Amino acid sequence: MDIVSTSFTHLYGTHHGWLLGLLRRRLNDRWDAADLAHDTFIRILNRPLTEADHVGQRSYLATIARGLCIDHWRRRQLEKAWLDSLAQRPQTTQPSPEQRAIIVETLYEVDAMLARLPSKVREAFLLAQLHGLPYKQIATQVGVGERMVKKYMAQALLHCAILEAELDGMLVQ
Template identity: 70%
Template sequence: MTVADSSCVQNLYASHHHWLHELLRRRLNNAFDAADLAHDTFIRVLKRPQVFDGETHERSYLATIARGLCIDHWRRRQLEQAWLETLAAQPQAVQPSPEQRAIIVETLYEVDAMLQRLPERVRDAFILAQVHGLPYRAIAEEIGVSERMVKKYLAQALMHCAMLEAELDGLLIQ
């Protein structure tokens, strides 16, 4: 079956939504988050037409998408929790408004997603330079590469940052 056909998507949804929702509810321990992620799973199915060889393949495909969405969900929650803990340590006078908080959290999600797309050593070099302020030599020693490779890694990371900024500004044409 191809999910590009709307009746096939309806059948897929009718056949597996309850099963998927229960799977996600058990993983997330929250029915509301499970409902959101089940919905997001079917949205992804609509965006990526697929041919299935039967019910087992359908469920496997849905579970794979849902697993990735759960990982993203947990990562976002960890990031938000870290932000809230940092925010709680700040004096009340410097607390951002609710609108600013929402913008900051969304930007943190975007930066985290960008960092996750980077190769591990590039990500490590970038974090050591930008967050910890280490010089190239110390970064090179920390991740076991030459200073020249550190420069290359940081250039690669900065290119991704520029692309992220362009995306956030709506300048990147897809």
């Protein structure tokens, strides 16, 4: 065994129970807590811990777990909104469970992409795509010129193209 796997094994053995308890209290679901505890330690494998002391290690683990909880809650909100909209559709047009999972994952990725955009770019993009506003109205509403709206749209569409390529598995991360 090398030093990294030995230190990881020690970290896991020392803090897994504590982290699992923290996540159970936060999520009120032992299965979700177990999943997120697992995901937290997977992140540690990909981004090794530099903290040497016990308190620093727990703080680092809690920070990663907190971010994963936020992602989890955001994903649940999106999934609930999607399922609520599906409930309004006739039973004959319902997607299969596999299609539902793909759609929810895509919605989550789009939401994450939108969250990474600067606020004015995101606002302009949503006004154009969801509300169908012309650039002139968007410019007025966002408080910029029409040329800037065109730049914002180009920036947002570039992010959409990158996301599409990632979802199609064309880009290596």
